[in-house]
Amino acid sequence: MNSFVEFRDVHMRFGHQPILRGINLSVESGKTLVLIGESGCGKSVTMKLMMNLLQPTGGEVRWSGQPVQSFTEREIVAERLKFGYLFQGAALFDSLSVFENVAFSLRQNMQLKESAVREIVQERLRDVGLDAASVGAKKPAELSGGMRKRVGLARALAIDPEVMLYDEPTTGLDPIMSDVINELIIRTRQRRHVTSIVVTHDMHTVRKVADRVVMFYPLSRLAPHEPQILFDGTAEDAFRCDDPRISQFVRGEARERLLELNVA
Amino acid sequence: MCRSREINLDSPLPFGVESRRLSTFMQDAEYAMSAGTVTHDRRMFVHRLGKLVLDFLTLMGDLALFTLSMFRWMIPGWPRANVLWPVMYQIGVQSLPVILVTGGFIGMVLAVQAYEQFAMMHMENQLGTVVNVTLLKELGPVLAAVMLAGRVGSSMSAQLGTMRVTEQIDALTALGANPVAYLVVPRFLACFLLIPMLTLFADGIGVLSGWWFSTHVLGVNSFYYWHYSRAFVNAFDLWSGIIKSVFFGAAISLISCHRGFHSRAGAEGVGQAATEAFVYSFIAILALDFMLGFFLMELFEVLFPKVVIV
Numbered sequence: 122m123n124s125f126v127e128f129r130d131v132h133m134r135f136g137h138q139p140i141l142r143g144i145n146l147s148v149e150s151g152k153t154l155v156l157i158g159e160s161g162c163g164k165s166v167t168m169k170l171m172m173n174l175l176q177p178t179g180g181e182v183r184w185s186g187q188p189v190q191s192f193t194e195r196e197i198v199a200e201r202l203k204f205g206y207l208f209q210g211a212a213l214f215d216s217l218s219v220f221e222n223v224a225f226s227l228r229q230n231m232q233l234k235e236s237a238v239r240e241i242v243q244e245r246l247r248d249v250g251l252d253a254a255s256v257g258a259k260k261p262a263e264l265s266g267g268m269r270k271r272v273g274l275a276r277a278l279a280i281d282p283e284v285m286l287y288d289e290p291t292t293g294l295d296p297i298m299s300d301v302i303n304e305l306i307i308r309t310r311q312r313r314h315v316t317s318i319v320v321t322h323d324m325h326t327v328r329k330v331a332d333r334v335v336m337f338y339p340l341s342r343l344a345p346h347e348p349q350i351l352f353d354g355t356a357e358d359a360f361r362c363d364d365p366r367i368s369q370f371v372r373g374e375a376r377e378r379l380l381e382l383n384v385a
Numbered sequence: 386m387c388r389s390r391e392i393n394l395d396s397p398l399p400f401g402v403e404s405r406r407l408s409t410f411m412q413d414a415e416y417a418m419s420a421g422t423v424t425h426d427r428r429m430f431v432h433r434l435g436k437l438v439l440d441f442l443t444l445m446g447d448l449a450l451f452t453l454s455m456f457r458w459m460i461p462g463w464p465r466a467n468v469l470w471p472v473m474y475q476i477g478v479q480s481l482p483v484i485l486v487t488g489g490f491i492g493m494v495l496a497v498q499a500y501e502q503f504a505m506m507h508m509e510n511q512l513g514t515v516v517n518v519t520l521l522k523e524l525g526p527v528l529a530a531v532m533l534a535g536r537v538g539s540s541m542s543a544q545l546g547t548m549r550v551t552e553q554i555d556a557l558t559a560l561g562a563n564p565v566a567y568l569v570v571p572r573f574l575a576c577f578l579l580i581p582m583l584t585l586f587a588d589g590i591g592v593l594s595g596w597w598f599s600t601h602v603l604g605v606n607s608f609y610y611w612h613y614s615r616a617f618v619n620a621f622d623l624w625s626g627i628i629k630s631v632f633f634g635a636a637i638s639l640i641s642c643h644r645g646f647h648s649r650a651g652a653e654g655v656g657q658a659a660t661e662a663f664v665y666s667f668i669a670i671l672a673l674d675f676m677l678g679f680f681l682m683e684l685f686e687v688l689f690p691k692v693v694i695v
Contacts, residue, residue: 169555172559174555174558174559198561198563201558201559201561202561204559205559206555206556206559208552208555208556209552210551210552212551212552212553212555212556213553213556214548214553214556214557215553225560225562226560226561226562229560229561229562230560230561276560277559
């Protein structure tokens, strides 16, 4: 049992709206876990809980076997640096240049010489196929969506995280750029032996990168005692599964959901 | 919240008031309202009043906690020069033109309004007194603060709101920076430290424009204008304006940042955060002005007990 992040009976609710109910999940080191499920079923929330950007309203999240609540604030900040987070819209700081964005956590957390920072930033940008000399001085607003995602990845990788969290990495990108991102996820894992957790709606990504697939289901569509995790297994099993809720999702078929359109 | 779902809203005492603690009762009431289980005609005046009071208290409590966390991060998160200077430039230097224009007009407006009253009593020569006392104690600091709230407060709140909505605030946390230390502390410091200077600029230009208008347009004698001004305006008037302005600056920055941090998603959410930042700051400025005005008046009587003005 070698897992860096573990959920034990985690519950989460915003105001009066429950999002997660009784989630038990542990992520094996060095593997790639893909979370799938409809919008609003709590995938992004799960990722934020993993990094303690949100705190669960019930249950506990554990880091290396220790409950997060037992860490001091200072320790949480230090532990959090073991994670890299690629946000859905990349979340680059728009007042800073590309270079400053990638250098941010190096400058914030490490006492490095400016020349060392420069070297690391150039290397990280090169890893994602960007040239520091040509894009380094640009502001995020001047970049295309694919470039922004890649800068976001370079920024997340700047201080060598042990766990990479990707929130919908290919959403809004063209098919070729999506594949570039998929390839980068695989390469990052091979090169740095990171544990990866990917939230995606893109079945190409699922096929290509997943070691394990976990499917969540929105609580509003579940009876009170059904488990929220519908499926937990390999990608092949997910595509072969005969539970209609899962097969429908992975094939992208609305079927009886179309009836809901007529209600309104 | 299964418990709340079972509440029978048609019974005369829906929440079993007598058997519950007050806080549970409030949660249930809030839930029933937000879930829309209480129909429209059941929302009586007292329900709305209760919700208003609860919302207000929640807001004040949250703002107080936000302020505390800002103060806690002030020393460990003291901003670096390259973070602080741009914020100070934006808040201080770029606000100067509007502050000067506002200050210039206030001085003249005061002269115009007071002149007629004074002329009726043939006391035109004492015009300088009322113009300058009002300016230094009240209108200089208050209007400088209002301009700052409008120009800087809403833009800070829109900026932080956009950062919240585009997950940049989460990204800061993820990259090991504390958002309060990185975003709120420099803005607080800039407002807190620069508003007294902006107020002094507004005061100065107001004094000059008031004097110019009184003497050159309204025909008041320049010697008497300054003579009476000097006799009636004291350092305490100037200081009370400056002290007030410091509180206004702190309130503007904290309220605006707080609204930005709690912005809801979308253009509408960010827009609303900016509006709320201005409206709440404005109310806070007037409320603080009243309380500090009263407090400083009392303080003046304690410090200078038997000042008799002849």
